[in-house]
Amino acid sequence: MNALLDVxxxxxxxxxxxYVAAWRKIVDAAAIDGVMKFAQNFAVxxxxxxxxxxxxxxxxxxxxxxLSFYIGxxxxxxxxxxxxRVLFARPPADALAIAFVxxxxxxxxxxxxxxERAYGAQALAGNYAIIALHSPLLYAVGISLMEMVRSKDAxxxxxxLAARVVKSILSQPLVIGILSGFAVNLSGLPLxxxxxxxxxxxxxxxxxxxxxxxxxxxxxxxxEGDMKTIGFVCGLTLIVHPMITYGLGHVxxxxxDQMRSAVLTAAMAPGVNAFLYANMxxxxxxxxxxxxxxxxxxxxxxxxxxxxxxx
Numbered sequence: 172m173n174a175l176l177d178v179x180x181x182x183x184x185x186x187x188x189x190y191v192a193a194w195r196k197i198v199d200a201a202a203i204d205g206v207m208k209f210a211q212n213f214a215v216x217x218x219x220x221x222x223x224x225x226x227x228x229x230x231x232x233x234x235x236x237x238l239s240f241y242i243g244x245x246x247x248x249x250x251x252x253x254x255x256r257v258l259f260a261r262p263p264a265d266a267l268a269i270a271f272v273x274x275x276x277x278x279x280x281x282x283x284x285x286x287e288r289a290y291g292a293q294a295l296a297g298n299y300a301i302i303a304l305h306s307p308l309l310y311a312v313g314i315s316l317m318e319m320v321r322s323k324d325a326x327x328x329x330x331x332l333a334a335r336v337v338k339s340i341l342s343q344p345l346v347i348g349i350l351s352g353f354a355v356n357l358s359g360l361p362l363x364x365x366x367x368x369x370x371x372x373x374x375x376x377x378x379x380x381x382x383x384x385x386x387x388x389x390x391x392x393x394x395e396g397d398m399k400t401i402g403f404v405c406g407l408t409l410i411v412h413p414m415i416t417y418g419l420g421h422v423x424x425x426x427x428d429q430m431r432s433a434v435l436t437a438a439m440a441p442g443v444n445a446f447l448y449a450n451m452x453x454x455x456x457x458x459x460x461x462x463x464x465x466x467x468x469x470x471x472x473x474x475x476x477x478x479x480x481x482x
Contacts, residue, residue, distance in 0.1 A: 178288040179474050182281065185379055186467075189386025203387030207443075210381035215279060216348030217373040222299045223352025224362070231300040235423030240301050240433045241308070243415035247407040248274030254407075259400050261455070263320050268448060268455035269400065271313045272462050273407040277442035278302045279345075280381045281467070285474055286435050290428070297432025303353075306345050306444070314339050317452055388443055389467060392460035400458050405440075405466045409473045413438035417480075427482050434481060438473050440466030 189206075192198045198206075251273030255266035276282060278301055286298050314336050340346055355362065362370075394401065416437040420430045441463050449459035 189383035193387035206384035214377035239419040282436035
């Protein structure tokens with residue numbers, strides 16, 4: 172019970188505050204959108220930039236850690252695609268969007284604060300290693316597969332397709348923050364003190380602002396139909412992904428901190444970006460939106476369970 176009260180509930184109280192503020196119209200939809208844009212385009216990229224610039228790359232990017240998490244992610248996505256096609260008779264584009272939702276854990280807005288509250292800031296190296304590859308890798312695969320399906324009808328050349336995928340990935344603020352942090356880390360150049368102070372001020376606002384904004388956004392995602400598909404995807408993202416990661420973590424011999432980071436991150440609900448992917452292509456939007464909402468609520472229980480299982 173202490174894990175629920177001390178670690179998980181504070182995160183969801185901030186998220187709930189955003190939900191209630193939007194529901195009671197204390198803040199309007201435009202204000203919530205503004206908070207989310209600030210968080211996703213400025214504060215969270217600043218957090219990633221600062222973290223990547225200081226990360227011990229040799230120790231943090233352990234192959235076993237990354238394979239444990241990402242094999243689980245792609246397995247959940249693959250099962251999501253097969254289930255959507257075979258069990259629910261969805262067309263290929265819908266099935267790809269559903270697969271993306273099943274594979275895309277909320278590594279930043281849920282995984283990071285819950286891991287930090289449970290185990291301390293010193294236990295986050297594994298989280299940052301996973302996050303560094305998360306959006307670039309999953310978006311690269313997701314966008315590539317969707318564009319391949321769409322290009323069959325449009326007759327898009329391979330070179331044009333590759334250029335579109337690269338542009339879509341590199342234009343994301345989160346990716347820009349990660350790559351900029353890597354550049355500073357690898358170059359070894361010290362940042363001016365005034366820049367560090369400004370970035371650190373932005374970083375302190377990142378997680379609270381993002382959680383509050385996420386709560387306000389979730390008000391819009393009300394479950395409406397497709398409940399069997401939604402339940403199926405929730406099971407993949409909340410149960411199947413972390414179970415595979417936990418098993419592979421033992422196979423690859425992850426240490427305690429790595430196992431905590433990998434499994435807790437895998438156990439998180441899909442993030443809003445999973446819905447944005449579906450919305451970008453206009454497919455499976457109801458399933459994506461409702462899964463984000465219901466799985467986020469379910470994370471309270473699944474995270475609590477894993478906190479008792481993990482060392």
